[in-house]
Amino acid sequence: MLDRNGVDPNHLNLTTTNSTLIAMQRKYCKLGECPISWATISYLPNIGGNVVYLACFFVLLGIQMFFGIKHKTWTFLGSMIMGLLLEIIGYIGRIMLHNNPFIMNNFLVYLICLTIGPAFFSGCIYLCLGRIITVVGPEHSRLQPRTYAKIFIGCDLFALVLQAVGGALASTAKDHAGSQQGTNVMIAGLVSQVISMVLFMALWLDFTIRVRKAKAMGSLGRSQPALYNTLRNSAIFAGFQWSLIVATILIFIRCIYRVAELAGGFNSAIANSQVSFMIFEGPMIITAVALITWFHPGRVFRQLWVPAGKGDRLVTKGMKPMHSDNGSDVQLGSNIALSEGEQFRESWRAQHQRA
Numbered sequence: 001m002l003d004r005n006g007v008d009p010n011h012l013n014l015t016t017t018n019s020t021l022i023a024m025q026r027k028y029c030k031l032g033e034c035p036i037s038w039a040t041i042s043y044l045p046n047i048g049g050n051v052v053y054l055a056c057f058f059v060l061l062g063i064q065m066f067f068g069i070k071h072k073t074w075t076f077l078g079s080m081i082m083g084l085l086l087e088i089i090g091y092i093g094r095i096m097l098h099n100n101p102f103i104m105n106n107f108l109v110y111l112i113c114l115t116i117g118p119a120f121f122s123g124c125i126y127l128c129l130g131r132i133i134t135v136v137g138p139e140h141s142r143l144q145p146r147t148y149a150k151i152f153i154g155c156d157l158f159a160l161v162l163q164a165v166g167g168a169l170a171s172t173a174k175d176h177a178g179s180q181q182g183t184n185v186m187i188a189g190l191v192s193q194v195i196s197m198v199l200f201m202a203l204w205l206d207f208t209i210r211v212r213k214a215k216a217m218g219s220l221g222r223s224q225p226a227l228y229n230t231l232r233n234s235a236i237f238a239g240f241q242w243s244l245i246v247a248t249i250l251i252f253i254r255c256i257y258r259v260a261e262l263a264g265g266f267n268s269a270i271a272n273s274q275v276s277f278m279i280f281e282g283p284m285i286i287t288a289v290a291l292i293t294w295f296h297p298g299r300v301f302r303q304l305w306v307p308a309g310k311g312d313r314l315v316t317k318g319m320k321p322m323h324s325d326n327g328s329d330v331q332l333g334s335n336i337a338l339s340e341g342e343q344f345r346e347s348w349r350a351q352h353q354r355a
Helices: 019-028 047-071 074-099 104-116 118-136 145-172 176-217 226-232 235-263 274-280 282-294 297-309 340-354
Strands: 320-323 329-332
Touching: 047 074, 047 282, 047 297, 074 104, 074 118, 074 282, 104 118, 104 145, 104 176, 118 145, 118 176, 118 226, 118 235, 118 282, 118 297, 145 176, 176 235, 226 297, 235 274, 235 282, 235 297, 274 282
Parallel strands: none
Antiparallel strands: 320 329
16 A cells, blocks of 8 residues: 555665655665665664663763752752753664664654753853852952853753754755755754853853962952852862863863764764764763762752852851851851942951951
């Protein structure tokens, strides 16, 4: 019986070179029957490697949920869950692609989910940098601490929309031209994500340089919020900052790889290199997320996660610090709130009065 396109599922034309006919027949193909060249990618994803990556993301999801619920880092947790679920679904798609590389839906599940997922991890890093700036010294940043999350999460949302629209266009395309159009939109989304990450890293580097200059001049400690004194000098806070730096670089490398992969088309050498994928996709994201998980902001900031998230809007005055088990300060005993700018001025006046 012929389908609506005139294709007999039981008698496929396996010698044709007509791309339209191949596309119409491909959904009826099975391994060992149709040429592997008919598949969207010319290799079978390694089942063992992809299962290992899938297991890693399941473990990381469990740990992230544990720390997120324990420390009530809800926005951070929500973004991590979204990213990890997309990674899990994407690797399930690759395992399905191993079983049947001719089913386009299997390919699209893998492609769209793994393309979009890391944007949520970048969002988590943006949330953390604003808090780092609040702790280290907001006056050395060119932007207000909370502005980083607003700007760069907004950029990520724009990139996500482009990637999602591109994925939708590719999944509903009836021909190669439509599929390529969808791919081009996804590339635009990835490129916009790369550009926003470059700008983010440049601002972060600028902040670091300005802090180092202030430290060398001996003026850094004068304006640093006293609320975060113990946290700022703790080893875990230093490790937290380095973990975010390395995670950002790994996600950036992965984004460059995906741009190159998609830009070359699904028939390009890089898109059909399983070795490249297994090096520049899975390990980059797994390592980045593992670092963010080990130095989870809930473990680092404890009760200071919320105050630090307020930026210069909330610093508590007149409190005696109570040291938590990770060395961060927890302030108790007063409900009086003072802006960081006012606290800086009071600290400055006190120092000059002593002088």
